[in-house]
């Protein structure tokens with residue numbers, strides 16, 4: 001096995017059978033098949049055949065999947081059109097009516113919607129727990145529990161789940177465990193090291209890294225990925241040839257980008273943490289983070305995600321201050337998503353205001369004075385200067 005940085009550039013090259021150094025875009029829905037009908041049948045029924053019909057597979061998808069399976073240390077991986085396609089298809093390959101899932105209060109909003117509005121309607125039971133409380137996962141288990149689903153660090157307020165505890169719990173009881181590793185990226189965290197069975201990502205974020213594509217990936221054993229692939233054949237959320245080509249291009253610099261992002265975010269978080277106008281700076285790399293010890297145990301780097309909370313005499317004042325900061329920032333772009341080379345910022349309470357009811361907002365810890373940052377690879381001096389000018393005078397916002 002070559003080292004990680006080398007694998008990002010050279011793994012899966014066998015799927016490019018042309019002489020082009022850069023894998024071409026296989027912009028085709030179908031492929032010339034063998035006229036021998038026995039050979040045709042074997043191609044038509046082969047799992048993930050890369051050159052039969054697009055929903056079955058695509059050479060670039062296979063190449064990227066091999067790279068990502070290597071990063072996540074799993075046997076195999078499958079690429080899909082979005083993170084939500086990966087998450088929903090991966091879960092539908094595990095549960096059926098009558099089964100029970102244990103999940104967290106805090107998840108990506110689309111995941112919560114999938115659990116609460118989709119799976120529950122299809123007869124699957126759900127219990128949501130506080131991810132910081134190991135025993136809560138154990139207490140929630142039922143005889144029909146088939147899946148423990150975690151997301152760590154979670155969106156948006158950066159709480160952690162104890163992966164070693166969940167991995168052992170699943171192994172001991174024979175329950176499948178699945179982790180959304182989007183926020184960490186495989187550079188910073190590999191849940192498989194802690195016994196987690198299935199790893200999912202929105203590859204739209206750090207893996208792609210340039211905010212120019214959507215994609216998702218499921219990583220697990222070869223036998224499980226075959227099941228996911230069978231589901232994906234009929235659910236049909238295949239990743240387009242151009243998006244998988246962009247993903248292959250983006251992933252080559254994953255290690256470089258993530259390391260720079262980790263470094264920028266740590267410096268920015270330390271600087272922000274000294275500002276009195278901020279009531280809280282949640283960054284898992286700060287010793288003041290309530291789960292800093294766990295962060296050091298299960299992550300190699302602390303990501304580019306920071307969650308700020310403006311101080312205020314009440315929620316409404318904090319909200320007006322968050323609004324003012326957002327309006328004054330010049331370099332940080334007010335946009336959904338994360339994990340790209342450019343720094344982004346969002347107001348979580350506005351972003352998920354329509355998805356979450358009051359109870360969910362409380363359980364997920366989202367407040368009106370909160371801002372979530374995804375730090376990019378710009379020069380750190382410029383990022384700090386942008387916040388310096390945006391925070392100046394904020395204390396006078398009534």
Ligand SMILES: *Cc1c(COP(=O)(O)O)cnc(C)c1O
Pocket residue numbers: 082083084085108110111151155180182183201202203204205214215216
């Ligand atoms: C964005 C995101 C998703 C959904 O991914 P899409 O590519 O937008 O479908 C899932 N989980 C997390 C943690 C995310 O940030």
